[in-house]
Amino acid sequence: MGKVAVVGREENILCFLASGFRIFPVGGTDEAKEAVRRAKKEGCDVIFVSPELDEVIGWADEKYGESVTPAVIPLPLGSGDKAKERLTSFVERAVGANILGD
Amino acid sequence: MAEIRVNPTRMELKKLKNKLNTARRGHKLLKNKCDELMKQFLDVVRESKTLRTELEGTLAEVVEEFGCAAAETDPRVMTEALLLPGFEGEVMTETKNVMSVIVPVFRHKDSDPSVRGGVSYGFAFTTRSIDAAVREICASTEDLVRLASLEKQAQLLCSEIEKTRRRVNALEYILIPQYAATIKSISMKLDENERSNLTRLMKVKDMMLEGRGAGTDQ
Numbered sequence: 001m002g003k004v005a006v007v008g009r010e011e012n013i014l015c016f017l018a019s020g021f022r023i024f025p026v027g028g029t030d031e032a033k034e035a036v037r038r039a040k041k042e043g044c045d046v047i048f049v050s051p052e053l054d055e056v057i058g059w060a061d062e063k064y065g066e067s068v069t070p071a072v073i074p075l076p077l078g079s080g081d082k083a084k085e086r087l088t089s090f091v092e093r094a095v096g097a098n099i100l101g102d
Numbered sequence: 103m104a105e106i107r108v109n110p111t112r113m114e115l116k117k118l119k120n121k122l123n124t125a126r127r128g129h130k131l132l133k134n135k136c137d138e139l140m141k142q143f144l145d146v147v148r149e150s151k152t153l154r155t156e157l158e159g160t161l162a163e164v165v166e167e168f169g170c171a172a173a174e175t176d177p178r179v180m181t182e183a184l185l186l187p188g189f190e191g192e193v194m195t196e197t198k199n200v201m202s203v204i205v206p207v208f209r210h211k212d213s214d215p216s217v218r219g220g221v222s223y224g225f226a227f228t229t230r231s232i233d234a235a236v237r238e239i240c241a242s243t244e245d246l247v248r249l250a251s252l253e254k255q256a257q258l259l260c261s262e263i264e265k266t267r268r269r270v271n272a273l274e275y276i277l278i279p280q281y282a283a284t285i286k287s288i289s290m291k292l293d294e295n296e297r298s299n300l301t302r303l304m305k306v307k308d309m310m311l312e313g314r315g316a317g318t319d320q
Contacts, residue, residue, distance in 0.1 A: 017184035020191025071254035
């Protein structure tokens with residue numbers, strides 16, 4: 001049984017306490033990286049990262065991209081442009097071009 | 103295409119022909135695998151994009167309501183209310199084999215709607231907006247876990263497609279042409295040897311016949 005963690009600014013992620021998720025309030029990128037490492041060590045299989053910490057998501061993709069767990073995913077908050085860019089980059093890597101067209 | 107440097111013998115020719123057959127079979131299999139992976143990958147990406155757009159709308163409302171609640175309530179009361187959630191946010195991690203790619207499937211532990219407590223705090227000190235936000239977020243928990251599952255699957259399938267496509271291209275444009283060119287060159291060399299041998303034999307036969315003819319004349 002794995003846990004779910006949410007990493008981000010406290011005011012944005014506090015509400016996820018209600019879902020029973022573990023929250024890791026952070027101030028900056030380095031803290032967020034450390035929080036992701038700690039969450040993994042504590043047995044979190046799914047780690048949501050606030051989308052403004054896009055650098056952390058890139059770092060986690062490199063570090064944990066090939067392994068089945070943990071799944072480090074941008075939280076669907078805000079405009080979601082960065083998260084959609086990430087999906088588009090997957091399509092571009094797999095197909096060679098963005099065939100989904102947005 | 104550059105040939106492989108091997109001895110032009112029948113043994114090597116046979117080995118190379120076997121290798122070429124295996125390479126062609128592997129190429130066909132990998133191409134089929136790549137096509138099927140691509141189909142699955144695009145389905146996953148489309149689904150995940152739709153789900154993400156839906157969740158962005160829901161969570162934006164939740165965060166807004168939570169912001170209102172946080173403004174109206176004492177932060178300590180707010181944290182206290184959320185400290186003991188209605189259910190445990192745990193996931194069951196199973197794995198699925200998609201064309202020999204192991205991908206995770208996360209399932210939310212409390213998938214039975216009757217189990218969901220949602221609001222698990224007293225109403226004495228909290229406001230109404232926090233109740234609505236908590237209910238909303240509890241309702242979207244399962245979708246959040248499904249989104250995580252889909253995006254991780256997309257990530258793993260993407261890297262596998264990339265690898266498989268490289269292998270297909272390496273077989274199609276490098277290995278198979280190399281084997282074909284080497285087989286052709288070995289066959290040409292063997293044919294040439296055969297012809298030269300035949301010519302030598304014919305020449306020897308002619309010389310022998312000439313020698314015998316000369317002997318009978320004397």
